[in-house]
Amino acid sequence: METIVSSFHSSHFKNLEEVKNNHYMNTCFDNDDEKELPAAEKSLLQKIVRTGLITSKYDIEIQRRNPNSPLYSVKSFELLKLHPNLLKGVYEMGYNAPSKIQETALPLLLANPPQNLIAQSQSGTGKTAAFVLAMLSRVNPDLQYPQVICLSPTYELAIQTGEVAARMSTYCPNIKLRYAVRGEDVVMGSKLEEQIIVGTPGKVLDWVTKYKFFDPKKINVFVLDEADIMVDTQGHQDQSFRIRKLLPNTCQMMFFSATYGEDVMSFANAIAPLSVIIRLKREEETLDNISQYYVTCSTKEDKYNALVNIYGGITIGQAMIFCHTKKMALWLVKQMSEQGHAVSLLSGELTVQQRISVLDRFREGKEKVLITTNVMSRGIDIEQVTIVINFDLPLTVSRQPDFETYLHRIGRTGRFGKKGIAINLITGETDLRLLRLIEEHFSKTIKCLNTENVDDMEKLGADE
Incomplete structure (x- = not known):
């Protein structure tokens, strides 16, 4: 702008x-x-x-x-x-x-x-x-x-x-x-x-x-x-x-x-x-045209490696990555920036003008990846977003799945009838249990994805 x-x-x-x-x-x-x-x-x-x-x-x-x-x-x-x-x-x-x-x-x-x-x-x-x-x-x-x-x-x-x-x-x-x-x-x-x-x-x-x-x-x-x-x-x-x-x-x-x-x-x-x-009437958010996946990881570093494989394995228009805390978002920005990836951060303490600047650069494609927290999960539609990655699953204060936030997060892709991809990075049995609850709640299958498997990555690319 x-x-x-x-x-x-x-x-x-x-x-x-x-x-x-x-x-x-x-x-x-x-x-x-x-x-x-x-x-x-x-x-x-x-x-x-x-x-x-x-x-x-x-x-x-x-x-x-x-x-x-x-x-x-x-x-x-x-x-x-x-x-x-x-x-x-x-x-x-x-x-x-x-x-x-x-x-x-x-x-x-x-x-x-x-x-x-x-x-x-x-x-x-x-x-x-x-x-x-x-x-x-x-x-x-x-x-x-x-x-x-x-x-x-x-x-x-x-x-x-x-x-x-x-x-x-x-x-x-x-x-x-x-x-x-x-x-x-x-x-x-x-x-x-x-x-x-x-x-x-x-x-x-x-x-x-x-x-x-x-x-x-x-x-x-x-x-x-x-x-x-x-x-x-x-x-x-x-x-x-x-x-x-x-x-x-x-x-x-x-x-x-x-x-x-x-x-x-x-x-x-x-x-x-x-x-x-x-x-x-407003078009309601739907998961019908969003392909959902999950990747099992052991640590946040493992999550990062999976993220890099995804980023390098398919042609991404624009990607949004959601973290549960600002601290995690800052860590991820640092990791990706040091590896030469063009990323931007949108967090809660920014002024209106700073948020506009971040979104404007993202919309224009100057940064392909926007890392954010739940501050951007609702109400903001960027048509070029083709993939959403939940670096952390959205949780309530009682550490249960936040179904509404999950819907709004992955609803940032697949807008206006276009196809979209949502990938959840999970660690341990607790995350897997929470993911199954999300799957059950929306009655939508969330498929397992191996980011180191060439065939899986080719299938992912076909869903774009």
Whole structure:
């Protein structure tokens, strides 16, 4: 990734690079690697590593709350009758045809009179591009005041949305954006001239109520992104609703979330009443297209030798290796690096920026192997991963198999219908007993693999 921060068409954001660096310097996470990543960070990292849109096999579920909604589907962006410069920006971003969520949501979002929308779809389906395109289409570039507010739950996610808007509006120089995030200040008593405000709820609320930098009654589009994270974040839900109450009744409401529990739906209905609801189900993780193996070893050094045989015996696209502790992960990184292997480490104490850097290098293939702990077992999909190796089996605090973590770990390969390989390195009878419990739990055979046997390695290569 070249940079998280876009050089948008605004002279008012020259110091964002410095703001960003200061923010990251002060953003660290707990040193306990076994804790799951915060939901906001998972969403951010997924946006970073995504190289293309997910092709979902599931149909879209549509609930029409407004009987007058002109809901239909389009198969090309030309049918949306976009401004030519905006259409040019869309194609330059690599969107040749609308994704499943876009082809259903965009006609609704761009229709007149404007319709409210509640949309549920996982990361990678094109929902950000959908609402950004709608935001840009609703802007009147001749009017020099805020017309669109887009809220994100964190600084980093707001910047990501702004970057999408920057790229999409490359050929629309009269459309300007202002980030309402930590570190971005406005001269007291001034009025904003940028048409789009992208920021976090607390900052936007301060700008509109305490400092009155713009008139909320002139806002015609209000977007809430990552709404399920908003619900889980202290104060964000209340702040978002307070902003919502200041907006005119004619304002178009767009509500986007990856998940929809009762609390999220209650929030959605309060923010965007009389909405059309669109849901695209998330593809569940499955083991059907993952070939599973185990290798018996006597020591961690023996495990390492098996790992080297695997690494040298088959053609690996990208590999993820899971260790139970950070100490073991560090040891393994040292061993592989000393042998000349290009590996990277992702552990719990890294800052957001450091994690992004590690994942970006891994996604680009600069390192073929990513060594990590359970911090990366859930929610992050890297399409190039062809093999997952459990250097240590995932265990609960009572030293029993952690079935859910096992599923999420090996589910990092075999994504989106592709074939994948999972290999477990085990030592002793205890590990073998735990492995049999995993095998029984998932009703899937885990085959024995001899990494020093040429025939076994050839069979392994055939499973790729």
